[in-house]
Amino acid sequence: MTAQRTLRAAGLVVLLAVVAVFPLVFTNPTATLFAIDTLIFVIVASAWNMFSGFSGYLSLGHAVFYGTGAYFMAVAANDWHMNGSAAFELLPLAGLVAALIAVPVGLIALRVRRHTFVVITIAFFFIAQLAASNLSVTGGSSGLILPSPPFASATFNNPFYYLAAVLAVLTVALAWLVRRSRYGLQLRAIRDDEDRAAGLGVRTMPVKLSALVLSAFITGMAGALWVYFIGTAYPMFVFDPLFDLAVVLMAFFGGLGTIAGPVLGALVLEPAQQWLTLQTTGYESEILFGALFLVIILFLPRGVLPTAAEYLTKGRAVLARRRERPPGQSPSELAESRGGSSRS
């Protein structure tokens, strides 16, 4: 057990070191650009997972928070004439605005569950997109252009890279803290059986809502960072419905509700998809993408990591059952054990 822990810690240190020196080794801007996009998705997928993965409330409206953060950044950077590293100071504020939006969204949407929740988040998404293309503060359908950061072209990407890296590390650390806290436990209990959790004294609404708000805060910061990097904010790009599906897929690919899963999902899928778009030119890619989705869903239904972990835990449980004193029953039980059926 301790050996495993040491191994894990060593792996973590190596990973952090790789993240830290990446731009020094790969100085080509295309490499860092790939890395920035990927890190942004690491942040967003982890933040999404912190809410949806833990609580089981599948949000397809996180683009609302991403976009809110992005538009706040675009408006504030222009109106307050903030550029360069000064503009980065706006990130927490952007997160705060997104978190503020999440409160009414959550208060309404979290009253319903499952499919209805999913569709309500989609509805919020479309309202946000519509607002962005109609309001004058967002520049309407013409969008907004942000001041161009005054960084040297050779190292232009580096400040964005490191900021994204720091945010990603903090987000993953936070996700880890949440997961091992009693609060995280309550979220996961809500995922498994919300009514039962409520019946056992869990204050479900505050728990769910705070998770959504926290997730929105981080997502908003990521959106702000992204829009400053891209330099333009258009409603259809900032509020992109496929952004949500992308994030969901990343979390699923790696393993919903785990810490490393969404990170792995983002690390694999975002570069892969960008790189692949560069390589393919036709619609065959669409068919292949869809087919590959299906392969993942059908053959790795719980994601890469949980599928692996499941085998481990199962093996351990079997061992434990053999080793320990059976709780006063014969090995064969009348009723068979069937895992994972959550009722609603």
Next chain:
Amino acid sequence: MTAELATRGITKSFGGVQALAECTLTAPSGQITGLIGPNGSGKTTLFNIITGYERPDAGQVFLGSQEITKAAPRRVFALGVGRTFQLTRIFPRLTVLENMLVPSGHLRGGPAGSPGQRNSAGGGRGHRERAMELLAFTGIDGLSGALAGTLSYGQRKLLELSYVLVADPAVVLLDEPAGGVNPSLVNHLADRISELNKAGRTFLIVEHNMDFVMGLCHQVTVLDYGTVIASGPPDLIRNDPRVLDAYLGSALLDAQAADEPAVDD
């Protein structure tokens, strides 16, 4: 630590079907009361109403002298009424130990001074220790690291009983604790219930297994078509013609009738 649970005139219907009609019963303090009746007689519905999962059309629920009729499940639980479900409702994707940490162990407004009651807001060491104690008590501490979803049916029943005990409830409602559980485990379960009762807890148990009920309960109440038709010590109930009528009429004498449909309505 102990309290009497009572319902008075509970009435409930689902879309024209009368599930409970003027149902009045008492689970006396410190005793084990059995609640029996044919399928569809309203037992689970009554449990749901007592614990706040459903609202009665009329009638009242009392815990001691306090009325808890329309309290939310969380409140009922906090007041010291724990329950299990006919089809166990554990958290399948949490480990057994994690399941134990979900209930808040803190009793507000419950009977004061009960042993083992401690503050557990942080899920800290104390909470964890107590959880392990309870798992040891029910005998599934060896499985504390396993995902609850991988447990056998009987083990789930034990887990559910265990985590209900985390909050140290004065009254425990068990919905078919022996249903679908193999005989040796049933005995184990009966022992545990007995032991808990001796420590002063009040039990109200819905069960089809007559040997289990008659062997364990001090009092038995019989429900038919949503109304209490008989109540008294097991020996008396066993020979009550009304009870026999009710059971024979429904042709469900089989004490092991385990696969009652999930929804009682």
Next chain:
Amino acid sequence: MASHRARFLALGMTAVLATGVLAACGSSGNSSASSKKPILIGASLSLTGDFSADGQAYQRGYELWASYVNSHGGILGRKVKLIIKNDNSSPTQVDTNYTDLITVDHVNLVFGPFSSLLTAPSAEVAHRYGFAFVEGAGGAPIVFSEKLPNVFDVSLPVANELDPFVDWLKSLPASQRPKTAAYPMANDPFATPQVQLAQSEMQPLGIKTVYSKIFPEEVPDYLPNADLVAHANPDAVVLGSTDVPTVASFIHGFEQQHFNPKIFIAAAGPDQGAAFTSAVGVANADGMMVPDAWYPGYPSAQSQAMVKAYVAKYGGTASDVNADVAEAYSVGQVTEQAVEGTHSFEGSKLIAYLHSGKIFTSVQGPVQFNHLGENVKAIAFIFQWQDGKFVQVLPANAKGSVKILYPKPHWAS
């Protein structure tokens, strides 16, 4: 909407493609055994996603230009090699693509992408690396609002597209002018500005506005909007449309309401040739007008040659050639002239030369840039469907213009 559509895939596919690409890389090293290395020109185009129809037309335009140049000795004696990357209509991808083209492929020149929405972010990347950014599809005001010194749009600024139409209304005697007009506009950075500008110029002519509303884009049908316009019963309809379906929806709606405007001009849609007539019927197209800077019948030798080359290469007829093709082709032409003029691929020299006020030629006509990079010499035309043919009608005195059909005939059915 579909920018991330083609996202994600699994490692298996990556591996397969990686093998293919490595193989390709291996073989590309010895490709140019000729005397000089080819000139590399990079562009990102939306071959998939929302803008894919236009993106693909642009690709054809760029390729036609390249093959023309290569068959005529290349630029500065060197052949031209295009590297076109798919951006899937996504701004993140377009950033990646231009960075990749500049820093990995080490292209000598870059051409613009399709759509103003993608032009703004990619011009920024080009600017970062000191590249001149000649483009044909970034005419929306926002592209120029950033005042980047390296952006040059060879096409007509979108806000002015309806100018010849307004001028024609001015030339009409007051009695013949329409009395009322309706201005339904899609919420779109291309459609809205030109219609709003037209409205502001038509009102002083005594043309009363009876309807002026912006409607959302991308709704499946426009029945309520068409009904409301029909109900206002204007003489003229100036529709801020972005595509064929919008116009077709309004036409169907008007037909259903038995409403026949005397003038019906749409910002986009009727210029789409067969796609348009197939959607509304040839008879219903009669009298429909649309502004544009170019059409397949454009009477210039260069343009005619390009159309011929297009039909030879891609098949179809002249009327299938989209204005996008000419825009893209013009980008190539202007860049070529700038490189020939400076004998250089250096961004700063090209930028200075393009800003010098020199007049360039293109299949779309003359090109001269102002300080913002807008083409001030671009000529706007109004085209009209007449008896199943798409003809130039305005400006009335321009070469190739035929007499305008006014008032518009009633719907056929």
Next chain:
Amino acid sequence: MGSEITYAIAAGVLGGGVYALMAAGLTLVFGVLDIINVAQGILVVLGAYLSYVLYRHLHINLFVGLLITVPAMFGIGVVIYWLFIRPLRGSERTSMTLLACFAVALIIEGVLYREFGSNYVSINAPVTSASVHVLGIYLPDIYLYGFGLAVLTIVALYLMLYRTGFGRSVRATMQNQTAARLIGIDVTRVSALTFGIGTGVTAIGGMVYGSISGGFTPNSGYDLISRLLAIVILAGLGSIGGALAAAVFMTTAEALVDIWQPTWAVAVFYLAMIIILAVRPSGLFGRRAVRAQ
């Protein structure tokens, strides 16, 4: 103004019928199989393309063509269910089926791009321009047909659900899959057929959609799906007749706001849904979604 309102209401009611028609299959699949079929948008577009091919290339009447497209889409639906939905089980089934449907949508979209390219195609049949004059306003024929077909489809689905043995199996499956299995219903077969029927009736919606839209591309499904989902959710779990009422309600609200502020009309559509669900989480006509135990 009064007349404008009349027009808006007429457009809203008729448009609602068309949406209900497009959403009928989605409602059925949602109610019975508990699946959010996000591929519904592209399935409508697929139906439109099929009608387009039959009408424009083979010159088969649009309504007669349904005799071909409905069975064809039924088959496609059964295959989709059998290959991609049936194997999905377990605790994340809700999300997994959603992603699987999305993947299926991508594949269909890709195939449509391959076959038809990215340019708009239009059906443009004479019926799209015709209208009848009733009580002083013109009612477009195609919308009247759409509304009529919606009512017919809904009635047919009701008869199937409540008057046939198969329908009883479907309803049993809808209420409790495990119990249905216990009483001898082949749940997998019933589910596959239900998915097939849902996809089959979508062919009708596709034909009408293809006729009313000025043109469509393989990308058009994205504009449809969120509206269809909103209608189904507002109606409540699996209420097919409710979908018609919900659709009419939403499109009428939209058309009324359209008079005054077209750009915000779409928001009204979604806002109405959010407000109603905040008050009534099970939808307008839904049964209580959460059962005790």
